[in-house]
Amino acid sequence: MSAEPSLLAPIAAEPVAPARTVLMRLVRNPVVAIGGTVLMLMTLLGLFAPWLGTLDPTAINPSTRNRVPGFERTIRADDGSTTTFKHRMGTDSLGRDVYSRVVYGARVSLLIAVSVASVSIAIGLVIGLIAGYVRPLDGVIMRFMDGLMAIPGILLAIAVVSLFRSGLTAVIIAIIVPEIPRVVRVVRSIVLSVREEPYVEAAIMAGTRLPQLMIRHILPNTIAPLIVQGTFIAASAILVEAILSFLGIGIPPEIPTWGNIMAEGRNLFRVFPHNILYPGIFLGITVLAVNMLGDGLRDTLDPKMAGR
Amino acid sequence: MAWRLKSLVAAAAIIAGASLAQAQTTLKVVMHSDVKIVDPIWTTAYIVRNHGYMIYDTLFAMDEAGAIKPQMVDSFTESPDKLTYKFTLRDGLVWHDGKPVTPEDCIASIKRWSAKDPVGQKLMTFVDTIAADDAKSFTVKLKSPTGLLIFGLGKPSSNVPFMMPERVAKTDPNTQISEFIGSGPFVLKQDEWKPGDKIVYTKFKDYKPRAEPASGLAGGKVAKIDRVEWLAVADQQQAVNALLAGEIDMVEQPAFDLIPLVQGDKNIKLWNYNPLGLQYTMRFNHTQPPFDNPKVRQAVTYALNQKDFLEATVGNPEYYDACKAMFVCKTPLASEKGMEGLLESNFKKSQELLKEAGYDGKPIVLLHSTDLQSLTNLGPVAKQLLEKGGFKVDMQSSDWQTVVSRRVRKDPVDKGGWNLMQTSWVSADILNPVMAGFFNASCDKAAFGWPCDEQMEKLRDDFAREPDPAKQKVIAEAVQMRWREVVTHVHLGQYNVPIAARKNLSGILTAPAPVFWNVEKK
C-alpha cells in the first residue's frame, strides 16, 4: 500500500502562532473592544490628571463648600493675580473640587484594581500550583483556604483594615486576602485536570523535572482563566473599596478614590447629589468596562466557559 | 401594576398602623448614637449621660440661666464657716421598684460618682465625712470651704452625679452596673431594649415633680409622653429622611449639611436647645517632640484660626461662633484676656516661633477620625493651616474608636504614638478650669496629652477653693494667661446643633443635655 496521499503533501494551514490568532480574535470581539477602549480612556484620564484642568484634589476651601456644579470661584495666586475657576462638578463639603477629585480618583481606583488583581493572582497562582501538585500539602493548604473563604470577604476586609492603619496599602491587602482562596481554587482545579492530560504524562515519561513540567506544561493552561478572573477581581476590588469607604474604614478620605468621594458624599445624597453622582458614573462605567473585558476575554480565550 | 402595588402597600400600612394605634403617645427619636452602655458613671459618653437623665434624678441641677438649683434635695443648710452642709430630701421620692429614696442611697451614689469623675475626685479632697442623719437627710462635712460641693452635685454633664439605689451604687466604679433602676421621670423598658435597634422608656407614674416650672435641667420634671423610643439609625441621611417622612418625631443632631433639607419642610421645627453648644478642641501630646516644646505649641496657636474649622464642619454661621474665650462665650467666666494675636492664622509668626524652637521638620502625626460626621472635616483643615504655618503634617485617618484607643498611648510616634488629635466638648463640661479636663496639667495623672505644669495646677487648686464668683473669674483669667504660655490644648471655636423635630412637638427645654420631660406631642 502506498503512503497516505495527504501525509507528505505540504501541511495545509499557515504556520500561525496561536497567540496571534487569539489576539486577532480579541480585537474583533466588540465587547472586548468597547471594554478595552473605555479602560484605556480611564487610564489616560488618571495618568494625565494634572493636565486636564484640575486643581489640587486635596486643597480645601471651607468658604466655598458644597457648591453645585458650574459654580465659579476666583482663585488668588501667590503673586496676587486672580483667575476664575469653574467647578464643573461642584465642590464637596470641604470646598474641594469634585471634578479634580474624580479625575485624580481614577488613578487610585485603577491602581487598587490593578494591584489587587495582580497580587492576588500571583499569590494564588503559587499556592494553587503547590496545592495542585504537591499532594501531601494539598489537604493542609486547602483546609486553610476553606477557612479563609468561609470568612465572608467584607468582614475579613473590615478586620484587616482595622488591623493595619487605614491607608491605601491596608485596603489593598484587605481586598486581596479574601480573593486569594478563590484564585487558589481555580489554579488547583486546572492543575488537577491538566496533570492527567496525556501530554503532561508524556512529558513525565520524557523525564521532565517538576519545575519545568509546571512552567512548560501546566502554567500556560492557567493563563487564560486567570486573565479572565483577574478582570473580575479588578472590578470587584473597585466596588469593595467603595463599600469599605462607605462603612468608614476605607482609604483615608484625603486620598481621592471614586469610592471615597461617594462615601464622603453619601450624607448629602439628597442635598448635593453631585458628590455621589459623578464618581458613581465613573465607577459604574469602569466596572462595567472591566466586566465586559472579562466576559469578552472568557468567550475568546476559553470557548468552553463562554458566556458564563 | 402600579395601582395594585400601591393598594397592596396601603393595605399593609393599615395593618401596620393598627398595631401602632394601641400605644398612647409615643415619641420616636434618633439620638446621635446608639445606647450600648447604660452606666453613666462608668463611661463619660454623652449618649449614656442622656440616658441617665431619662431614668435617674440628681440632687441638684443647673437651670436655664446656669444657676445650680436643688432637685431631689428639698432644702439644705450651710454652716457659717462653710464647712458643714445638711441636705434634706424631698417627700415622696421613690425608686422605680417602689422603694423610697434614702440618704444612704444618695451617699453611696455620690461616692461611686466621685471615684470616677474629675470634679468629684477634686471635691473629695475637701470632704471630711458624709453621713446620714435620718430617713430624709444627710450631712457633708468639709475640711476647708469649696464652691465645688454644690456645683459638683449639680454638674450638668458627664459624669453627672445621678442617684442610684445603694445596692446598685455599691458596685465597683470600674465595673458596669447590672441593674438599671433610678428615680427619674422615665423607666427603662429592659425587655424592649435591643442595642443596635432601640431603647425604650416609659413614663414613671409615681414620679413626684417639683412644683416649679421646668427650667434647664432644674425645676419640675413632668413627663408628658407615655413612651419614648430612641432608635439606632446609623445613617444620618436616613434619619433625616425618616423625620421628613414622619416615621420618627425627632432627630437629636441632624448633620449640618442636611439642615437646609429640614428647614425647607413646613412640618419640621428646629430647636436651638443648647445655646452653649459644643467646642472644638485640638490636643497636643506633651510627652513627644516636637510638642514637648512650649514654643512649638505656641506656634500652633498662631497658625490656626477658628473660622476655617467652623466653616468646614458647620458651614452655617447661624450655628457657629468664632469665640476666643476658653471658658465658653456667654457664660460668667468668658473672657478674651490673653488671646491677643492668637488664632488669627499669623503664619509668619508661627514659622518664626518654629525656627526659634528649632523644629526639625519631622512630620507631626495628626490623628484624624473619619466616621463621626462632626469631626471628619477638622483634620484636613488643621493639616492645611499647620502646613502653611511651617509644620509638616502626617494626617493618619481611621475610625473614631481607633483614635480613642490610640490617643491614650504614650509611645513615640514611630511606635504607634501620636502628636495631635482633635475632638469636641460639650460646653457644659468646660465651664471652668477645674471641670475642663484638658487644663489638668498634672503630668502622668492628666488626661491623654499629659501636660505638665505646676503653676497651672496651683491655679486650678485655687479656683477649686474659691467660692466667690467674682474672684473665680479673676483666677479663670489667670489660667487663661498661663495657658498662653504652656498651651495645654487649643480651642477651635464653638458651635451648636439644633434638634430637628416634627411641628407637633413642643416644650423642648433649653439645657446642656437633651431631656424629654416637659416635651409634648399633639
Next chain:
Amino acid sequence: MLGYILRRLLATIPVLVIVAVLVFLMLRLTPGDPAAVIAGDNATTEQIALIRNRLGLDQPILAQFAIWAGNLFQGNLGESFFFKKPIGELIVGRIEPTLSLAFATMLIAISVAIPLGVLAAYKHGSWIDRVVMGFSVLGFSVPVFVIGYALIYVFAITLGWFPVQGYQPLSGGFGGFLQRLVLPAVTLSVIYIALIARMTRASVLEVLNEDYIRTARAKGQVERKILFRHALKNAAVPIVTVVGIGIALLIGGVVVTESVFSIPGLGRLTVDAVLARDYPTIQAVILLFSGVYVGINLLIDLAYSLFDPRIRY
C-alpha cells in the same frame, strides 16, 4: 449518605478552627483598645488600665485564646465588652431581621434570575440575551449602597410607597413586616440576580449543547419542555453551587444594606462591634457567619443528589 454527612461535618471542624484562630489573632493584633473605647472621652489612663484588667485584656494572647476557646467548646460564646449581655443572646436578638432579609433576597433573586437566565440562554445571541447579560453586568457595577439610596429616593421619598428605613418584626404584623422588607431585599438582590442569572444562562447554554437535548429534539419534544424539563434540571448543580458561593456575597451585602436601611440585624451588629473593637462579639459573629457559610455549602452539596441522581453519598 449518613456517613457522608458525618464525614463532611467532621471536615468542617478544622475549617472552623482555622477561622477561629485567624479571627482571634487578627483582632488581638489590632492596635485598637476596647478598654479605651469603653472608658469614654474623659477617662484617665489609670481608669483605662483598670478596665483592661477587668476584661482580661492584659493577659498574654495565648491565655486569652485558651480561655475563649475553652468557653467556646462549652457552647459559651462569651459576653460582649459593651452590652452587659451574653453574645448568644445578642445574636439571637439580631437574627430575625437578617434571616428575613436574606430569605426575602434569595426569594426575589431566584424567582427573577432563573427565568431570566434560561430565557437568555434560549435566545442566545439575541437582543433579549444582550439585555439580560447587560443588566447582570450592570448589577456588578454599582455599589449596593448607591442602589439602596436610589431606591429609597424613588420609592420611599418620591412615591411614598415604602417606609424610608427600619424593620418591623414578623410578630408585629405581616403587612408592616413585608412593607419594610421590600426595599432592602430588592436592593440586596440586585447583585444576586446578576450572579444567578449569569450562571443560569451559562450552564443552561452548556447543557443545551448536550447530546440528550438532541435526543429530546429527535423525539419531537417542544422547546419549552426541552428547556425546563431537560435543560434546567441538568443545569441545576452549577446554579445551586453559585447560590452557595453567593452566600458570602450576601453576607457582605447584608452588612451594607442593614446600615443603609437601619435594620437591627447581624450585619449592623458586626459593623458596630468592629468599630467599637468589641472582640468577643466580632469573634462570635464572624464564626457564626463562617459556620453558616460552611453549613449552607454542605447543604448545597447534599442537595446535588436531588438534582442529579448520579451523585450519591
Next chain:
Amino acid sequence: MSNAQTPVLEIAGLSIALPGGGDRARAVDDVSLSVAAGEIVCVVGESGSGKSVTAFSVMGLLAKALKPVAGAIKLEGEDLLTATPQRLRALRGDRMAMIFQEPMTALNPVLTIGDQIEEVLRIHTDLGPAERRAQVLAMLESMRLPEPERMHASYPHQISGGQRQRVMIAAALILDPALLIADEPTTALDVTTQAQILRLIKDMQSRRGTGVLFITHDFGVVAEIADRVVVMEKGRVVEQGPAADILTHPQHPYTQMLIAAVPSLKPADRKPALGPLALETVGLAKTYGSKTLFSKARIVHAAKDVAIRVRRGETVGIVGESGSGKTTVARCVARLMPPSEGSILVPDIDIAKLSEGRLRPYRRKIQVVFQDPFRSLNPRRTVGASIVEGPMNFGLGAKEAMQRARDLMALVGLQPNALERYPHQFSGGQRQRIAIARALAMEPEILIADEAVSALDVSVQKQVLALLADVQERFNLAILFITHDLRVAAQICDRIVVMEKGVIVEQGATAQVFSAPAHAYTRALIEAAPGRDFATGLAAVDAVQA
C-alpha cells in the same frame, strides 16, 4: 426490495453549505440515496465524509450554521426540507427516529429510563399514564432487557452501556417509525455488546419492516448488517450498491482503498522474536481501595497477578474489553501510576517501587504512545519543542536534539520543517506520527502503545501500524500493544495476552490464540468481531488486486 412502493426515505441531490472558513464549501454535495421499507442502508465513510451531516439533515437537527442549499429529502413522499418546524416535530419520534453513538450522553442523566421512553408517547399520543407504562414495559421486555420494572425506574448511569443503547432503541422504535437512523450506534461499545446490539437492530427492523439508515465507519459492521451500502468521501457519494457487491467488488478506488485498509482477522505470518528479554512483570497488581472511617473498605482489583514478558523486537498485544485492566497494566509498566504489588523488571532491575528520582534514568527506556492524538501533544508548544524536550532533559544539546528531531520527522513520514508548527495544524494521523517520533527521540527500548490507533480512520490506522512495524524493526523495540480491536491485534502482534476483569485468561502466540482459543472469553471475543466472514471477502479483494 419492491420498487413499486415509495421508498421510506429518499434524498435527492442534497447539498449543504458549510459556513465560511472550512476546508470545503459544502459539507454535503449532491448526495442522493434512498431507503426502502425493511431495508438497512449503511452509509460508510471516514471522518469528515459528511455521513453524519446527511443523517442529521433528515431529522432536521442540523446545527443552525449548516444550511441545506439544494435538493430534497422525502420521508414517505413528504418533503422534509420545506416542512414547518411544527410538522417536523410531529414527524420526529413518530415517523422517523434516531439513535446515537454515545448512549451515555444521549440519555438524559437526571431522568429515569421509563420516563425518557414514555416521553415519546406523551409527545405523540393521548395515552393515559397506565397505558403508557404498560407499553414501555412491553417494549423493554422485547428489547430483552432484564427486569423491565426495575429498568423502568433506573437512571442511565445505573445500567450498562449495552443496556443504554437498548433503551435508546426502545425509545426510537416504540411508535413504530417508518425510518430509523442509527448514527454509529455501536462504536462506543465493546465487541461482544456490539454484536448483540447489531443483532437486535436487525431483528427489530426485520420484524417491524422499518427502513434503517445506518451510519458507520466500520466495514466489519457493514458486512454484518447492511443490505445496501453508500460510500461517501468528502461530502460526496462515490459509490453505492448492494452490500455484497460493494464489499467484494468495490469499483471506486476510494472504496477499494478503504476496504483494503481493514485489517484482517486472520493473523499475519510472523517469525517468533528471539531477542533478549526487555520487560517482565511478575505478580503485578493494582488495587484501588478507599478506606474511610464510616464506610467499609471497598477494594477494586483493576489488575491482579499479571505476568507478561516482552522481548526486544517483539510485539505483545494485550486485548480485552473495557474494564479488563489492560490500560492499568500499561500505565503501571510506564510507572504513570505505582503498582500495588509485584515487580516490573527492565529487564533485571525492578522499577515497580523506585522513587521518582531514582526512576528517572529508566524513564527514557520506556516510552508511551497515547490513544488520543488530540490531547497527547501540548497545544501551546511547537511540535519540535515537544520532541526535543525529552532528549534535552537527559543532557542532549539543543542543536543535536533538533537534528535528531528532524531525522525522526523524516522517519515518521513528515516534513522536517513541520517542527516549527503547532499540533492544531496537523491531522490526527499526523499527530500520532509526531507522538511516535517523540517517543523514539528518547531512544527507548520499550514502547507502550496504548490504543494508539483506535481513534484513527482505517486508512490512517493502516499507515500508522505500518510505521510502528517499521520502527520496531529499525530500533529492535519491544512493543507492548494495548488494544480492544482484535483485527489490529491479529495483524501486528507476535503474541497476545487476553485480559478479562483484571486477570490474564489466556496468552500465547497470535496465530495460536486466533486459531485455537483456549478460553471461553477469548472465543466469545473472536466470535463477536463484526463481519467475521468479511475477512474472506477481503482476501478475495486482495486476490483480485493481486
